[in-house]
Amino acid sequence: MSLLAGLTASCQVLAPVRKGDSLVFEQILTGDVIHLSECNTQKSVKEVFFPQRERLFVYRGQETREPSFSDKERIVFGVRPCDARSICLLDLVFDGDDFKDPYYCSKRDNTTVISIGCSQPMRTCFCTDTGGDPFSLEGTDVLLIDMGETYCVQPVTKRGEAFLHEKPGFEEADPGQLQRKEKIIKKARETIGSDLNLERIKKELDRDFDNPFWDTLHERCLGCGVCTFLCPTCHCFDILDEGDSKQGERIRIWDSCMFPLFTQHASGANPRPSGKERMRQRVLHKFKYFVDNHDRVACTGCGRCTRACPVNLDIREVLADIQNPE
Amino acid sequence: MKNPYLPAPAKIERVVTETEDRNIKSFDLSFVDKAEAEEFRFVPGQFAEISISGKGEAPFGIASSPTEKGFLKFSVNKAGVVTRALHNLEEGEIVGIRGPLGNCYPIETFENKNVVIVSGGFAFTTLRSLTRYMLHEENRARFQDITVIYGARTPGLLLYKDELDAWKERDDLDLHVTIDSAAEGWKGKVGFVPTITKEVAPSSEDAFALVCGPPIMIKFTIPILQELGFLSERIILSLEMRMKCGIGMCGRCNIGSQYVCKDGPVFNLAQLSELPGEY
Numbered sequence: 001m002s003l004l005a006g007l008t009a010s011c012q013v014l015a016p017v018r019k020g021d022s023l024v025f026e027q028i029l030t031g032d033v034i035h036l037s038e039c040n041t042q043k044s045v046k047e048v049f050f051p052q053r054e055r056l057f058v059y060r061g062q063e064t065r066e067p068s069f070s071d072k073e074r075i076v077f078g079v080r081p082c083d084a085r086s087i088c089l090l091d092l093v094f095d096g097d098d099f100k101d102p103y104y105c106s107k108r109d110n111t112t113v114i115s116i117g118c119s120q121p122m123r124t125c126f127c128t129d130t131g132g133d134p135f136s137l138e139g140t141d142v143l144l145i146d147m148g149e150t151y152c153v154q155p156v157t158k159r160g161e162a163f164l165h166e167k168p169g170f171e172e173a174d175p176g177q178l179q180r181k182e183k184i185i186k187k188a189r190e191t192i193g194s195d196l197n198l199e200r201i202k203k204e205l206d207r208d209f210d211n212p213f214w215d216t217l218h219e220r221c222l223g224c225g226v227c228t229f230l231c232p233t234c235h236c237f238d239i240l241d242e243g244d245s246k247q248g249e250r251i252r253i254w255d256s257c258m259f260p261l262f263t264q265h266a267s268g269a270n271p272r273p274s275g276k277e278r279m280r281q282r283v284l285h286k287f288k289y290f291v292d293n294h295d296r297v298a299c300t301g302c303g304r305c306t307r308a309c310p311v312n313l314d315i316r317e318v319l320a321d322i323q324n325p326e
Numbered sequence: 327m328k329n330p331y332l333p334a335p336a337k338i339e340r341v342v343t344e345t346e347d348r349n350i351k352s353f354d355l356s357f358v359d360k361a362e363a364e365e366f367r368f369v370p371g372q373f374a375e376i377s378i379s380g381k382g383e384a385p386f387g388i389a390s391s392p393t394e395k396g397f398l399k400f401s402v403n404k405a406g407v408v409t410r411a412l413h414n415l416e417e418g419e420i421v422g423i424r425g426p427l428g429n430c431y432p433i434e435t436f437e438n439k440n441v442v443i444v445s446g447g448f449a450f451t452t453l454r455s456l457t458r459y460m461l462h463e464e465n466r467a468r469f470q471d472i473t474v475i476y477g478a479r480t481p482g483l484l485l486y487k488d489e490l491d492a493w494k495e496r497d498d499l500d501l502h503v504t505i506d507s508a509a510e511g512w513k514g515k516v517g518f519v520p521t522i523t524k525e526v527a528p529s530s531e532d533a534f535a536l537v538c539g540p541p542i543m544i545k546f547t548i549p550i551l552q553e554l555g556f557l558s559e560r561i562i563l564s565l566e567m568r569m570k571c572g573i574g575m576c577g578r579c580n581i582g583s584q585y586v587c588k589d590g591p592v593f594n595l596a597q598l599s600e601l602p603g604e605y
Binding site: 059063064236238255263266293 | 381573
């Protein structure tokens with residue numbers, strides 16, 4: 001793609017590449033094959049800002065040395081609009097009013113997000129139910145729309161404008177192309193959507209923490225945590241030391257509220273002792289607690305949790321059951 | 327941007343084995359860097375993460391008072407990886423401190439009021455900080471009557487025994503120390519903390535109650551305080567949860583929408599009754 005020509009030499013470019021059976025965001029070099037038009041990446045874009053394993057500092061005895069925060073410009077390319085929106089949700093956690101996470105914030109500051117609209121949403125997609133859209137502009141600097149033989153390029157932020165400003169070879173879209181673009185957008189929107197109503201779901205969740213619904217929902221769940229790892233908005237992590245008392249590093253790694261040890265005290269007491277409490281926590285965190293704290297649901301409708309679940313738990317069905325109590 | 331994950335080195339100045347089962351030790355720590363010491367300004371009720379390289383971090387309530395200068399006291403129960411490692415360290419060795427973290431006791435609202443402190447076992451730490459703070463000569467006049475009811479299973483499991491003895495001599499503190507069942511040589515009260523609270527029956531008029539202890543003690547103490555007329559807004563508790571980051575990001579210490587590390591650990595009973603009982 002000529003938009004990226006020469007960029008891989010001057011800055012770090014991350015884009016969906018095939019790794020084994022999966023599409024993931026990784027740094028690309030000139031000549032690498034990137035995958036834009038297939039399905040969304042298996043691992044979400046959160047890894048670009050909040051890696052699965054990240055060094056907080058190295059230590060030698062009790063002396064600590066924090067890593068140097070790179071200010072090298074990065075471009076993450078080919079992000080789906082659901083994932084671009086998820087970055088805004090992660091901002092609320094890691095770039096909050098009370099505390100700033102320097103590891104996250106430095107990566108965020110350096111990175112231009114270029115997203116690609118979803119012309120062909122998947123069966124598991126439900127972004128429009130969560131306030132999103134297959135062509136949402138939220139969280140992106142430049143939106144691309146695949147028009148077949150060409151791309152419609154739309155700058156969204158100043159940063160996006162600046163990025164495009166340096167690139168030659170753009171033409172103003174003609175009325176025919178714009179019409180075709182609207183058709184693509186309309187067609188994509190028509191394929192997504194259900195009867196989920198997040199306000200009603202929130203009301204139900206507010207009303208009844210001890211709803212008997214939770215008693216049985218978790219029974220199918222294996223507690224594998226794949227939903228949380230692949231979720232673009234799940235942000236839980238563990239902090240641990242790798243090394244001995246003399247030298248090593250303190251790292252953080254993704255963790256999951258679906259794991260029993262997540263909340264277990266050293267005494268053995270556990271406020272969320274069974275799958276019931278843990279499943280309830282995951283759903284309530286996304287659709288109630290996050291809304292209480294930030295006025296937004298912590299879900300972008302990307303559908304990864306549903307696609308990856310080994311026992312076919314579909315979050316849309318769970319939400320529908322909450323919305324329509326018997 | 328100050329990196330909130332970086333611990334500051336601190337030297338173990340003093341180690342005291344508090345309990346006869348040797349499971350609880352108090353550590354007085356002082357910052358190696360004087361600027362860090364200056365920057366670390368806390369209020370009773372707050373906590374900090376203590377870090378041991380190779381073992382990790384764990385959160386502990388600060389047991390010393392801001393009026394005690396030059397060190398921070400932590401009383402640590404030996405339970406997990408970090409606490410075991412800490413118990414094996416000696417005076418002069420270096421650990422890391424990250425903090426202060428969390429909210430604090432609402433001390434301003436106690437001014438010109440009576441304060442009743444009810445505590446059991448090794449949960450006395452941050453209430454020791456508060457008591458010590460209020461008793462300080464510069465602060466004592468800001469508060470009316472101070473009552474402390476503190477209990478442990480046996481005399482040997484009481485924390486801060488020398489200090490309790492000194493407090494007994496004071497006429498500006500109403501102190502009741504109790505043990506669960508009679509023991510040879512014990513001259514204080516005998517009975518569970520809730521029972522003794524009922525017996526002492528502190529007035530709820532113009533008063534706040536602060537309760538820290540094992541869950542079973544809290545469960546039976548709260549109805550007694552309510553019978554005495556303490557409103558939920560004036561019954562104050564401090565919660566413990568498993569924590570990692572301490573700054574509301576790692577996601578494990580929430581109760582409902584509240585993060586114990588950043589919105590707590592101090593909540594009043596009215597606030598807690600709005601939250602799910604997952605603690």
